[in-house]
Amino acid sequence: MGFFSTILGFCGFGVGISTGLVIGYYLFIYFQPCDVKNPVIRPLAEQDSQSLQRLLHEIPLWVKNPDYDRIDWLNKFLEVMWPFLDKAICKTAKNIANPIIAEQIPKYKIESVEFEELTLGSLPPTFQGMKVFVTEEKELIMEPTLKWAGNPNVTLGIKAFGLKATVQVVDLQIFAQPRITLKPLVPSFPCFAKIVVSLMEKPHVDFGLNVVGADLMSIPGLYRFVQELIKDQVANMYLWPKTLEVEILDPTKAMKRPVGILHVKVLRAMKLRKKDLLGASDPYVKLKITESKAPSKKTAVKHKNLNPEWNEEFSIVVKDPESRALELIVYDWEQVGKHDKMGTNVVPLKELTPDEPKVMTLDLLKNLNQNDAQDDKFRGQLVLELTYKPFKEEDMSKDLDNPLQKAPEETPPGGGVLVVVVHEAQDVEGKHHNNPYVRIIFKGEERKTKQVKKNRDPRWEEEFTFMLEEPPLKEKLHVEVLSTSTRIGLLHPKETLGYVNISLADVVNNKRINEKYHLIDSKNGKIQIELQWRTSS
Numbered sequence: 001m002g003f004f005s006t007i008l009g010f011c012g013f014g015v016g017i018s019t020g021l022v023i024g025y026y027l028f029i030y031f032q033p034c035d036v037k038n039p040v041i042r043p044l045a046e047q048d049s050q051s052l053q054r055l056l057h058e059i060p061l062w063v064k065n066p067d068y069d070r071i072d073w074l075n076k077f078l079e080v081m082w083p084f085l086d087k088a089i090c091k092t093a094k095n096i097a098n099p100i101i102a103e104q105i106p107k108y109k110i111e112s113v114e115f116e117e118l119t120l121g122s123l124p125p126t127f128q129g130m131k132v133f134v135t136e137e138k139e140l141i142m143e144p145t146l147k148w149a150g151n152p153n154v155t156l157g158i159k160a161f162g163l164k165a166t167v168q169v170v171d172l173q174i175f176a177q178p179r180i181t182l183k184p185l186v187p188s189f190p191c192f193a194k195i196v197v198s199l200m201e202k203p204h205v206d207f208g209l210n211v212v213g214a215d216l217m218s219i220p221g222l223y224r225f226v227q228e229l230i231k232d233q234v235a236n237m238y239l240w241p242k243t244l245e246v247e248i249l250d251p252t253k254a255m256k257r258p259v260g261i262l263h264v265k266v267l268r269a270m271k272l273r274k275k276d277l278l279g280a281s282d283p284y285v286k287l288k289i290t291e292s293k294a295p296s297k298k299t300a301v302k303h304k305n306l307n308p309e310w311n312e313e314f315s316i317v318v319k320d321p322e323s324r325a326l327e328l329i330v331y332d333w334e335q336v337g338k339h340d341k342m343g344t345n346v347v348p349l350k351e352l353t354p355d356e357p358k359v360m361t362l363d364l365l366k367n368l369n370q371n372d373a374q375d376d377k378f379r380g381q382l383v384l385e386l387t388y389k390p391f392k393e394e395d396m397s398k399d400l401d402n403p404l405q406k407a408p409e410e411t412p413p414g415g416g417v418l419v420v421v422v423h424e425a426q427d428v429e430g431k432h433h434n435n436p437y438v439r440i441i442f443k444g445e446e447r448k449t450k451q452v453k454k455n456r457d458p459r460w461e462e463e464f465t466f467m468l469e470e471p472p473l474k475e476k477l478h479v480e481v482l483s484t485s486t487r488i489g490l491l492h493p494k495e496t497l498g499y500v501n502i503s504l505a506d507v508v509n510n511k512r513i514n515e516k517y518h519l520i521d522s523k524n525g526k527i528q529i530e531l532q533w534r535t536s537s
Contacts, residue, residue, distance in 0.1 A: 068129030068145070075126050082124035090118045111159040116166065121151035125174075137514065138423075138461070139183035140192070143200065148174045168210040176203035179240060185461075186249065193249040198240040202231045258317045258465065260390035262289070262326065262349065266299050267359075268309040272380035275332040275340050280304040282333040283342060285382070289316055290325045290346065295447070301333045306380075317465060321349040321388065328382060330364060343379040344368065352388040359385045415469040418442070418504070420477065421530035422449050424459040426516075428497040428525040430483045436497055438527070441478040442466055453486065471533070472504040479529060481519060498522030507531040 078085070094115060101113045125148035133141035154169040177200045182192035205227060238244055266285050275281040282303045288296040297316065302308030318324065325346040332340040343364025352358060364379040422438050430436075436458045437451040445466065452458035480499035498519025507513045512532045519525035 067131050071127050071130050078124040086120045114157045116157045117153045117155035119153050123150045138185045142180045146176045170208040173206040195246040196243045198243040199238045202235045205230045260318045262316045262318050263387040264314045265385040266310045266312050267383040270307050270381045272306045283308050283330050286329045290327050324349050354388055354390050357387045412469045416535040418466040419532040420464045422460045422462050423528040425527040426457050428481050429456055430495050430497050433483050433485045435483045436481050439480045471508045475504050477502045498525040507533045
């Protein structure tokens, strides 16, 4: 009886299931409500905010916030380049990670950790919008909104105690809002020296972690713990104001900032050739660093003297001692007409030992062409003492846009270095031509920027330095924008586009000023000048 009861029980179960499915299907088909209303269709403009939020779960920031710009072009670029970026990024990641892994695994008695698979998948990240900040500093600040729901495959093989386990990261999602700052902007490609990255809020990170085929993230409580742990660790390292800095260029070389000072003492000349009709010469020496825009230094004129003694000292700022040289030219002074060149020579700066004075006797040459046969003639000699003093490493390693950067130790006691940076001008307009350049006059010394042709909004980004023996509390800096014609014979070869006189008391007290000044005698013209007062203390 027990056997037959079991058979009948199975049959009853099967009949009951079949009958229930048939009855359920019949009720589903024939007893649906007949009073279903068609949905009301209205334009989006007539929808309220809650309805729009339900309809559009992912509204791009450039729609909701006018400060964000639409950057679909960047997303399209990433879509096309992603297969190649994937390989390049993964190769770079391996090269960076392998040495770190090899250094760390002995501490945990692990035999080896190797990448079995490393790919970022086929889905590139997307940018929902980007905000760009405009500042008066030499920097570019961007805040993109990044969303990446990718399908990467990162598989690690771990060997320890004779066993091997695989760890796989899959289904990665990252939502982040970084702030990317490119600074300082420099005139050398790629036009910025450093990338500074920080996070404006905690990122959202979600992923699956498979260990020996099982997803650890499915363990109750572990998923939330790991997610919060990653958020906190990343926030502790990179949440603003903390930053990640990546140096692209050597800022000192990129900005061509001064790296030292060359002290030149012109002692004397010997056996110079006669240039005047009466059998004498009136020599003086001009000296400058090759390929430098700074004005030349020159000694006093020694009248009617073929063996003059000067004993004059000069200090010249050096920006690139490896490729620059000190150029010296001896001239015969003439009261009327062009001064005659008596001889020249150069001293490569890389031949000088830092901080060691060196006395040199140079033969004067007609020119620097080694194949010129006329250079065999003796033209006299020039004796000078050279001392190159590079700035200290701690001074060079400071951030270039630090307003409290110190002057070199060679600065006179109680004095300092006045730094003038000519950034740009706006709305400068001449009556006859627009080829602007800037002339700076300070204590009788004149400096000029390069000329920008046919431009009402020129940009120079040129820096000038003045070494002073005392703070310029009562001095003024004269800044003038001029334009010169590029045509020969024009009735108006030069004209003033505007000027401004800047009192230097504020820069001495504040150490740094970066402002735009309205140009006098200009309708709407402005010029941006940055001033710094650097002392050695």
